[in-house]
Amino acid sequence: MTTTPFTRRDFLRWASAGTGVAAAGLAFRAFDDSGAAPRVAATDSTASPDPTATSDPASWSSAPETAARAGSGTPTVAPADRRALVVIEMGGGNDGFSMLVPYGLGAYHDLRPNTAVPEDELRALDDLVAVRTSFEPLVGAGLGFVEGVGSFAPDHSHFEMMRRWWSGDSEGRRSYDTGVLGRLADLIGDPDAPAVAVSTGGAAGAILAARRASTLSLPDAWTLGRLTGASPDDQLAFRFQRALRSFGDGPSDGARGDLRRSTSQLIQLADRLDLGDADQAEGYPSTQLGDGLRAAAAMIASDLGVRIVHVPMNGDFDTHDGHPYRHAALMEDLATSLVAFRADLEQRAIAGRVLTMTASEFGRRAGDNDSDGLDHGTASTALLWGPINEVRWGACPDFSTLDEGGDVAATCSLESYYGSVVQNWFELDPGELFDGSPDSLGSLW
Numbered sequence: 001m002t003t004t005p006f007t008r009r010d011f012l013r014w015a016s017a018g019t020g021v022a023a024a025g026l027a028f029r030a031f032d033d034s035g036a037a038p039r040v041a042a043t044d045s046t047a048s049p050d051p052t053a054t055s056d057p058a059s060w061s062s063a064p065e066t067a068a069r070a071g072s073g074t075p076t077v078a079p080a081d082r083r084a085l086v087v088i089e090m091g092g093g094n095d096g097f098s099m100l101v102p103y104g105l106g107a108y109h110d111l112r113p114n115t116a117v118p119e120d121e122l123r124a125l126d127d128l129v130a131v132r133t134s135f136e137p138l139v140g141a142g143l144g145f146v147e148g149v150g151s152f153a154p155d156h157s158h159f160e161m162m163r164r165w166w167s168g169d170s171e172g173r174r175s176y177d178t179g180v181l182g183r184l185a186d187l188i189g190d191p192d193a194p195a196v197a198v199s200t201g202g203a204a205g206a207i208l209a210a211r212r213a214s215t216l217s218l219p220d221a222w223t224l225g226r227l228t229g230a231s232p233d234d235q236l237a238f239r240f241q242r243a244l245r246s247f248g249d250g251p252s253d254g255a256r257g258d259l260r261r262s263t264s265q266l267i268q269l270a271d272r273l274d275l276g277d278a279d280q281a282e283g284y285p286s287t288q289l290g291d292g293l294r295a296a297a298a299m300i301a302s303d304l305g306v307r308i309v310h311v312p313m314n315g316d317f318d319t320h321d322g323h324p325y326r327h328a329a330l331m332e333d334l335a336t337s338l339v340a341f342r343a344d345l346e347q348r349a350i351a352g353r354v355l356t357m358t359a360s361e362f363g364r365r366a367g368d369n370d371s372d373g374l375d376h377g378t379a380s381t382a383l384l385w386g387p388i389n390e391v392r393w394g395a396c397p398d399f400s401t402l403d404e405g406g407d408v409a410a411t412c413s414l415e416s417y418y419g420s421v422v423q424n425w426f427e428l429d430p431g432e433l434f435d436g437s438p439d440s441l442g443s444l445w
Helices: 008-016 023-029 057-062 106-111 133-138 158-167 180-188 235-248 257-272 276-280 288-301 323-347 414-425
Strands: 084-089 122-124 130-132 143-150 197-199 215-217 308-312 354-359 380-385 392-394
Touching (some): 133 323, 158 180, 180 197, 180 215, 235 257
Parallel strands (some): 084 354, 143 392
Antiparallel strands (some): 122 130, 354 380
């Protein structure tokens, strides 16, 4: 396995974060008053395995491919118990109308004299909407969009809306003690896997908080490469790895028990995962998203039971000023990373197993401000990419009818968005993920 360089800065980041694994999850648990705490980065040997899930690579390799085919040029879709989901987090509030651009609406141009995407930078999908030219390689290869995604009871606070998105409660009316991806991990994962869901950067423990499944929130995409294989000649890395293993092997009871179990699971995954191939993957940009998708491909291909990978983007989508050039750079990162990811998945022969979706806490206002920017809004557009038809779910935004704050009304709740993906991709009842059954948006096929 290729060992990721380990610096003193890395050591200090890990030491200050309590190994950077379970801290976010334990903080999330502090708000749980149900008597049944969620679990992050820990296994439960008493839990009953999901009979539809398996981490046995032999059984996976012999499983028949389904007959379902996606759009032209896309791979055959793998059986549901082999499929994986990658969730790209666009922190700050992505303006979905600058990603799937309603260039055919006159009201869009009227409201955005300074921030509308120029038509010479667009590739039209039809007479109404277009994508940026950087997405051209993905058009016709399983690129889809969900329009009008948001809350029917919106809040313009980053913190409140991120809490809702991470818990899976778009209107803030329910109290979940687990995260939306943690609950999904419980439904589809093998409880004995080193990790069912992994976040490749940031404090995303809340979205991964689970009851049965092991989930890991890592400081960055290459954390696992720093936990194994150090030479004794590299004293800093060698001593750190030895100390971490000693801590993970300690007693699992008491106040430090969860953290010890978290550390033990992290080391198990690092020992069994070979990131060497990921180092050789080409075309990825050197960004948090590029690194995260590169690691996601390696983890999914490893057949160690990782079914969900949460990948944050480190770009700032909170474009109150300078929106045209800032958002264009973010979309270039997204498009370039997805093109490289597709090539990587195809090279590994796993493209039929992976669906990618985007998430952001809210969208931006319909009209621009005096700083060539867009303030906090409500509804947005989400992206889907994978072995699917060229779908457009939801309703195109109505820029002619805005609320009193100048916002576009949501037409699709977070629950319907996530639930429809889960229903189509994992063939599960969305009611198992949410309280109540959200409306289905239709079929991906």
